[in-house]
Amino acid sequence: MVAPAFDYVAAGSYDEAVRLLASHGDDAKILAGGQSLMPMLNLRLAHPELLIDINPADQRPPSVADGMLRLPALTRHRVLLEHDLVRRGCPLLADAVRHVGNVRVRNRGTIGGSLAHADPTSEIGSCVLAAGARVLARGPDGERVIPAQELFAGYWTTALDAAEIITDVLIPVARPRQGWSFHEMARRTSDFAIVAVAALVELDESAAVTAARVALAGVADRVTLADAGLAGSTSDEDLDAAAALVAERLEPSDDVHASAAYRRRLARVLTARALRQARARAAGAAGAAGAAP
Amino acid sequence: MNKIQLVLTVNGRDHEVWVQPSQTLLDVLHDELGLADVRYGCGEGLCGTCTVLLDGEPVNGCLTLAVQAVGRPVTTMRGLPGPDDALHPLQECFLRRGASQCGFCTPGMVLTALDLVQRHREQGRGRPSREEIRYALVGNLCRCTGYTKILDAIEEYADQAARQ
Numbered sequence: 454m455v456a457p458a459f460d461y462v463a464a465g466s467y468d469e470a471v472r473l474l475a476s477h478g479d480d481a482k483i484l485a486g487g488q489s490l491m492p493m494l495n496l497r498l499a500h501p502e503l504l505i506d507i508n509p510a511d512q513r514p515p516s517v518a519d520g521m522l523r524l525p526a527l528t529r530h531r532v533l534l535e536h537d538l539v540r541r542g543c544p545l546l547a548d549a550v551r552h553v554g555n556v557r558v559r560n561r562g563t564i565g566g567s568l569a570h571a572d573p574t575s576e577i578g579s580c581v582l583a584a585g586a587r588v589l590a591r592g593p594d595g596e597r598v599i600p601a602q603e604l605f606a607g608y609w610t611t612a613l614d615a616a617e618i619i620t621d622v623l624i625p626v627a628r629p630r631q632g633w634s635f636h637e638m639a640r641r642t643s644d645f646a647i648v649a650v651a652a653l654v655e656l657d658e659s660a661a662v663t664a665a666r667v668a669l670a671g672v673a674d675r676v677t678l679a680d681a682g683l684a685g686s687t688s689d690e691d692l693d694a695a696a697a698l699v700a701e702r703l704e705p706s707d708d709v710h711a712s713a714a715y716r717r718r719l720a721r722v723l724t725a726r727a728l729r730q731a732r733a734r735a736a737g738a739a740g741a742a743g744a745a746p
Numbered sequence: 747m748n749k750i751q752l753v754l755t756v757n758g759r760d761h762e763v764w765v766q767p768s769q770t771l772l773d774v775l776h777d778e779l780g781l782a783d784v785r786y787g788c789g790e791g792l793c794g795t796c797t798v799l800l801d802g803e804p805v806n807g808c809l810t811l812a813v814q815a816v817g818r819p820v821t822t823m824r825g826l827p828g829p830d831d832a833l834h835p836l837q838e839c840f841l842r843r844g845a846s847q848c849g850f851c852t853p854g855m856v857l858t859a860l861d862l863v864q865r866h867r868e869q870g871r872g873r874p875s876r877e878e879i880r881y882a883l884v885g886n887l888c889r890c891t892g893y894t895k896i897l898d899a900i901e902e903y904a905d906q907a908a909r910q
Contacts, residue, residue, distance in 0.1 A: 456770070457768070459768045487810065487811075491770075491808070491809035492789065492791060494768075496789065504767075506811075554885065555794070555884050555886075556804050556861070556862075556882055556885060557791060558885065561806070642881075
């Protein structure tokens with residue numbers, strides 16, 4: 454099929470894009486990497502009258518300042534995969550992006566576009582949740598900070614206002630004694646995940662868990678942060694028990710790809726694997742911040 | 747919608763085209779410029795038959811608007827360097843190995859593999875392994891050959907390129 458006719462404008466800045474978005478309302482859509490929006494247009498699942506292309510608005514590369522990794526919204530997936538600052542600052546995200554799309558999708562797709570699309574099976578969405586990221590959004594009234602766990606509001610829906618645009622993603626840089634892990638199950642490599650799990654585990658000097666963040670994709674109407682309740686844990690058996698508890702609390706639904714029971718089972722198995730691997734990495738990486746594998 | 751005039755630089759030549767803003771790069775290359783080596787497959791970025799190089803990187807022609815390609819070199823398989831219409835060495839490998847049957851996926855396979863081999867060389871990572879080639883080609887579907895011969899052809903080319 455062919456996309457319905459629409460008009461096109463290239464925005465030279467985020468402010469210009471916000472102005473255009475504010476004046477056109479629901480008739481306009483922001484075009485970033487286009488790897489989700491363009492298929493929706495080709496399949497005629499969306500009918501905007503105007504595409505506002507923000508690609509000319511931002512050329513900034515990733516940077517690190519004050520312990521935060523700053524990823525401009527137009528950071529391509531390939532950059533997440535390969536950039537040194539991302540690999541060292543958030544190895545979880547760099548690793549997870551291997552599962553996103555294919556070479557062509559990763560060359561064009563962007564982190565801001567992926568988050569704004571808010572797919573409930575998103576690898577990137579689950580990573581920013583687990584990593585405790587914050588999103589900077591620009592709107593007609595200026596800029597505001599949205600914690601990642603407040604960004605996702607349901608199937609393909611965010612907490613962004615109608616004329617707001619994501620401009621940056623801020624992620625706390627990986628610390629010593631912090632380990633990460635990402636696991637997913639998909640029917641075929643590069644397919645949408647049936648279930649994906651992103652985990653960050655932090656240990657104290659005695660190798661007991663001080664903090665654990667687990668985020669899951671494919672188990673609800675949005676990517677979801679789970680309370681692993683692991684403080685003080687010292688054994689893999691503790692982690693397995695926590696994974697079982699995480700899975701038990703979920704209420705996934707049946708769809709054509711998998712049953713609710715299978716999703717819950719995947720959530721338990723993948724969470725246990727992710728927690729074990731993250732803990733092992735944290736123990737191995739003590740003193741060597743966020744060492745990549 | 748009104749048509750707009752664009753200049754697209756395709757395979758080293760400038761082309762003046764009148765397009766609708768909503769027309770994809772694939773549509774314009776195939777329908778307006780007659781480049782039959784850029785093909786409509788799925789329209790969702792999954793199958794790889796519309797692969798072109800934009801600024802030297804493989805992209806989905808079906809998910810890129812023609813207007814977004816203004817001022818940026820576009821390369822299709824037909825534009826691969828080869829003096830006197832000679833085939834590119836990777837195309838020779840495809841022929842020798844029987845890696846092309848109906849040929850519909852071939853341009854996307856060739857461009858994606860070429861990018862992979864060149865990237866590995868630029869990054870000093872040597873020749874991509876068979877597993878790395880399989881990973882890079884996950885978004886290029888072939889319904890004829892079953893991929894084995896395609897992998898053989900790309901490995902042969904990667905070996906050649908590594909010796910140069």
